[in-house]
Structure formats: C-alpha cells, structure tokens
Amino acid sequence: MLMSHFNNTEEPFALTAFGMTFYVVTQAKHSAEVYKNTETLSFEGFVQGLMRINGNNEHAIRVMYNALPSDKQGFPNPHADNLAIEVLAETCNYAVMKDATQIEVPLYQWTSELFVQLGQQVYFGETLAKIDPKVHQSFLVFDELIWKILYQYPSFLSGDMAAGRGEVVAALGKYLRTPKAERSDAAWIISAMEDEMVSLGVGVEDMAIIIFHLYIAINTNTRKTIFWVITYLLHNPTLLAIFRKETEPAFDGDVLVDPFYFQDPAKCPQVDAIWHETLRMVGWSASIRLITKDTVIGGKLMREGNRVMVPHRLQHFDETVFGEETHVFRPERWLNGKGLSRSPSWHPFGAGKTLCSGRFLARYSVTAFVATVLRRFDLEMVGNPQFPQADEGRPVLGIISIKEGHDYNVRLTARNYIT
Numbered sequence: 001m002l003m004s005h006f007n008n009t010e011e012p013f014a015l016t017a018f019g020m021t022f023y024v025v026t027q028a029k030h031s032a033e034v035y036k037n038t039e040t041l042s043f044e045g046f047v048q049g050l051m052r053i054n055g056n057n058e059h060a061i062r063v064m065y066n067a068l069p070s071d072k073q074g075f076p077n078p079h080a081d082n083l084a085i086e087v088l089a090e091t092c093n094y095a096v097m098k099d100a101t102q103i104e105v106p107l108y109q110w111t112s113e114l115f116v117q118l119g120q121q122v123y124f125g126e127t128l129a130k131i132d133p134k135v136h137q138s139f140l141v142f143d144e145l146i147w148k149i150l151y152q153y154p155s156f157l158s159g160d161m162a163a164g165r166g167e168v169v170a171a172l173g174k175y176l177r178t179p180k181a182e183r184s185d186a187a188w189i190i191s192a193m194e195d196e197m198v199s200l201g202v203g204v205e206d207m208a209i210i211i212f213h214l215y216i217a218i219n220t221n222t223r224k225t226i227f228w229v230i231t232y233l234l235h236n237p238t239l240l241a242i243f244r245k246e247t248e249p250a251f252d253g254d255v256l257v258d259p260f261y262f263q264d265p266a267k268c269p270q271v272d273a274i275w276h277e278t279l280r281m282v283g284w285s286a287s288i289r290l291i292t293k294d295t296v297i298g299g300k301l302m303r304e305g306n307r308v309m310v311p312h313r314l315q316h317f318d319e320t321v322f323g324e325e326t327h328v329f330r331p332e333r334w335l336n337g338k339g340l341s342r343s344p345s346w347h348p349f350g351a352g353k354t355l356c357s358g359r360f361l362a363r364y365s366v367t368a369f370v371a372t373v374l375r376r377f378d379l380e381m382v383g384n385p386q387f388p389q390a391d392e393g394r395p396v397l398g399i400i401s402i403k404e405g406h407d408y409n410v411r412l413t414a415r416n417y418i419t
C-alpha cells in the first residue's frame with residue numbers, strides 16, 4: 001500500500017514516523033538536487049547519529065570528521081580463500097556431510113557465515129577469530145536486527161540487537177589492545193585507521209565502535225547479494241549454465257586465476273546483466289541526509305533538523321525506465337544496449353559525494369565467490385523449496401534480508417571433471 005502511494009506521487013512529500021519527519025523524494029530529477037546539495041543536506045549528520053546510537057562519544061565523532069592527513073598510502077589487496085568439501089564441513093557445524101564429495105547446507109546461513117568469516121580474515125587477519133571464534137555469528141545476530149536501529153526502537157525492545165553488537169565491539173576492543181606486532185596480518189586500512197585514530201587521541205573503546213561501522217560496511221551487503229545471485233540462478237538452470245560457461249576462461253582447473261575477467265561486460269555480458277538485475281530486485285538502498293538548514297527540493301520546503309530520504313528502490317521499479325514487468329527477474333533488460341546502468345534512476349550504491357566506496361570490491365567479491373562455487377561444485381536445491389521471500393518491511397542499508405524461516409537447503413557436489 002505504501003509502495004503504491006509512493007508510486008503515485010510526483011512531488012516530494014513529508015512522512016512522520018516515530019516522532020521524526022522524513023521528506024521523501026521519488027523523482028530522479030529531484031534526487032539529483034539532493035545529491036548535489038552538500039551544503040545543507042548532510043550524510044555525515046546521518047552517520048554521526050548512527051555512531052551515537054552505537055555508543056561513540058562526542059570527542060571520537062568530532063575527530064573522525066575532521067580533515068584527515070593527506071599522506072595516505074596504497075590500498076589493501078584482499079584475496080579469496082580456497083573452498084573444499086572438508087573445509088566446508090569443518091567450518092560449518094550445521095552442514096550435513098553426505099559423503100566425501102557431497103554436503104548439504106542452508107544457503108542463507110552458509111553464504112552469510114562463510115563470507116563474513118572471509119571478510120573478517122581479509123581485513124583483520126587471524127587474530128580477531130582467535131580472540132572470539134564466534135564473532136562473525138554475533139555480527140549476524142546484530143545485522144539481521146539492524147532495522148531496530150533504523151526504526152529507532154527503544155532499548156528495552158532491542159536487547160537482542162544490542163547483545164550481538166556488544167559482542168562484536170568487545171572483540172574489536174580486545175583486538176585493538178593486542179600488541180600490533182601480534183596482528184601484522186591485518187589489512188592496511190585497519191592498521192592505518194588505527195594509527196590515525198591514536199594520533200587524534202581516540203580511545204580504544206571508541207576506536208572499536210568506529211571500526212565496527214567498517215565491519216558492517218564490509219560484510220552486511222555482500223553476503224546477502226551472494227545468496228540472492230545463487231538463488232536466482234538455482235531457479236533458472238539455463239542462466240546458471242550461462243554464468244558458469246561465461247566465467248570458465250577465468251579459471252585454470254579449479255583455481256580462479258583471472259577474477260578481473262568477469263568484471264568486464266564485453267567478455268561476460270550475462271554476468272554483468274545478472275549482477276545488475278539482482279541489485280535491482282533486492283537492493284533496498286535509500287540515501288538519507290540530515291537537513292542542516294531549511295532547503296527547497298522539487299519546490300517543497302524542507303525544514304532544518306529533519307531528514308530527507310531518496311528511496312532508490314522505487315525508482316528501480318519504474319517501468320518507463322527499466323521496461324515491462326519490473327517485478328520479474330529478467331537480466332536481459334540490461335542487454336538491450338540502452339545503457340541502463342547509466343540511467344539517473346539507477347542508484348543501488350547511493351550517489352553523489354557518498355556513493356558507496358566499496359561498490360567495485362562488492363562486485364568483485366560476489367562474482368568471484370559465485371563463479372568459484374559454480375566451478376567447483378554442482379549445486380541443487382534440496383526438495384522443492386518455494387522462492388524465498390524478501391523481507392521488504394524491515395529497512396536495511398543496501399540489500400534486503402530474507403523473511404524468517406525462508407532459508408533453504410542446497411546440496412553441493414564436488415565436480416570431478418576439472419583438469
């Protein structure tokens with residue numbers, strides 16, 4: 001009902017929920033005004049609010065938003081881990097091992113746990129998992145309940161979310177107290193952020209919360225995108241075969257030797273189309289800005305102190321832009337040469353100054369993961385599960401979760417044709 005209300009509305013309008021007013025901007029031309037206006041509409045204001053809710057003190061927030069030193073060095077170079085049946089069985093105690101070549105796992109749980117563990121290892125090395133082997137699970141408890149923060153639920157109703165968050169922040173605190181020499185396998189960005197925060201006088205407790213926000217950014221959306229890509233492929237075996245075939249040249253045997261191969265739409269047009277269509281179907285990105293001074297957008301006066309929201313998901317279902325039946329997963333809509341990915345209505349990663357800085361890494365890691373799984377395993381659904389429902393009612397910061405009880409089992413069988 002809310003969606004149809006939005007769809008029928010051309011001009012920005014105000015929505016008051018839980019005592020807070022949001023101005024909602026549904027038109028691409030008006031959202032461009034929002035992104036361009038960095039003077040009176042602030043993304044930082046929104047994120048700082050999040051930092052406060054998650055426990056950062058004012059000093060830490062202030063120093064994090066002062067200009068940083070300009071002499072930064074290069075970026076880290078994350079790599080993917082190898083997958084094997086034995087590793088799978090060892091790393092997930094819920095997996096049912098059928099024999100030496102076959103295993104069954106609940107797909108959402110498996111992709112989430114595995115990917116968060118990989119992300120954690122790439123950024124924090126081995127140390128964080130040694131400090132708390134269950135930290136990735138605590139994060140997932142928090143991450144599935146993050147909507148309670150976005151809805152500003154009172155603390156007496158958010159104990160479960162806060163407990164998950166508390167465990168991750170506590171582990172990060174212990175990590176930061178561990179002598180640096182004992183965690184030299186951390187990615188450059190973690191180590192550099194820590195050095196800069198120390199030099200700015202940020203205490204360990206605050207550093208842990210700040211790094212927790214990075215942990216969220218790294219892990220929340222990629223794990224879910226992997227689940228949805230695999231789900232769409234499993235429900236369309238022809239497409240799955242195409243994905244596997246197109247990514248084949250990037251492998252030597254079962255080893256991924258050229259992950260950049262399938263980032264190129266000219267070499268892998270179908271992978272490109274599947275990536276975009278998945279983001280379109282399950283992306284719930286909405287840019288939110290704090291209004292720091294009365295501002296007019298699309299002829300509507302927006303009052304200082306409130307927030308303006310651009311719900312990109314609505315624009316992604318606009319049939320005048322994306323073609324017929326936008327509620328149906330149809331990757332071919334991206335193959336029609338109309339340059340849809342450059343459309344002003346296409347914003348799965350937000351836009352403007354705060355466009356997601358992880359968008360290339362996200363595509364790289366999701367496609368590398370899915371291609372590697374398909375290269376090494378035959379994948380099939382166990383039984384005949386219904387298509388999992390997306391939990392559209394709960395806000396997230398990017399990709400939609402599944403509704404509770406909608407996870408389903410898949411069987412992975414090691415492929416033995418590989419040379």
Ligand code: HEM
Binds near residue numbers: 352
């Ligand atoms: C499919 C995966 C992803 C999606 C859909 C996604 C989506 C988004 C969205 C919608 C925003 C807000 C932009 C705005 O309001 O203007 C954002 C911001 C951000 N994302 Fe992502 N993201 C993904 C993956 C990642 C990854 C893997 C990383 C890090 C490794 C990352 C790091 C960030 C950061 C640091 C910001 C804040 C940018 C800023 O303040 O300048 N994201 N992302």
